[in-house]
Amino acid sequence: MPVTLNHTIVHAADAVATAAFYADILNLPPPRRLGHFTVLQVGETSLDMLQTDQPITSRHFAFLVSEAEFDDILGRITARQLPYWADPFHRIPAEINRWDDGRGVYFDDPNGHILEVITRPYGSGGLGAQHPNPLLSS
Missing domain, CATH: 3.10.180.10 (2,3-Dihydroxybiphenyl 1,2-Dioxygenase, domain 1)
Structure with missing residues (x-):
């Protein structure tokens, strides 16, 4: 197993x-x-x-979804008027990323955990992708 x-x-x-x-x-x-x-x-x-009633340390949770699911999720994020970003550091607001020639978005849950929704796994586009994942160049 x-x-x-x-x-x-x-x-x-x-x-x-x-x-x-x-x-x-x-x-x-x-x-x-x-x-x-x-x-x-x-x-x-x-x-x-x-x-818990204790202080919560922010964690990161990433969800791999299909292109159609991404559209639906982004629609629910925008319908709720939730802030979202193209990056995990919240530097590029109200945009999505195209890393690995897919799409990705970051937003926070009610506790400050960072949620990520992506349509391609990290690095799956390789360096030949039109929009390579920035982690490949670090």
Whole structure:
């Protein structure tokens, strides 16, 4: 059996609201309760939301989607008037990137976690891509 990532814990000020936010924006099935977790299934991996009243350290979660799903997700981001960026450092607002000749966008969840939606895996376009991923040149 190959090794796969089964789940990761996501700290949230409001676990139920955070899971609902992800499910809505990403068009995922509704979350379910499992003990003290609110579980959101993302493919074969789950994001297990854990409510906390402690300060939350921002984490980064990237989601690989189809071109059609990207259009739908970006539409939901803009309909909610959520700020979004073409880069993870929030330097290029209200734009998407074309890295690896795909498309990508970054936006924040209600807890300050950085969410990324991409249509091509990092580096998949190689150096021959019209828009190579900037990580290939670093």
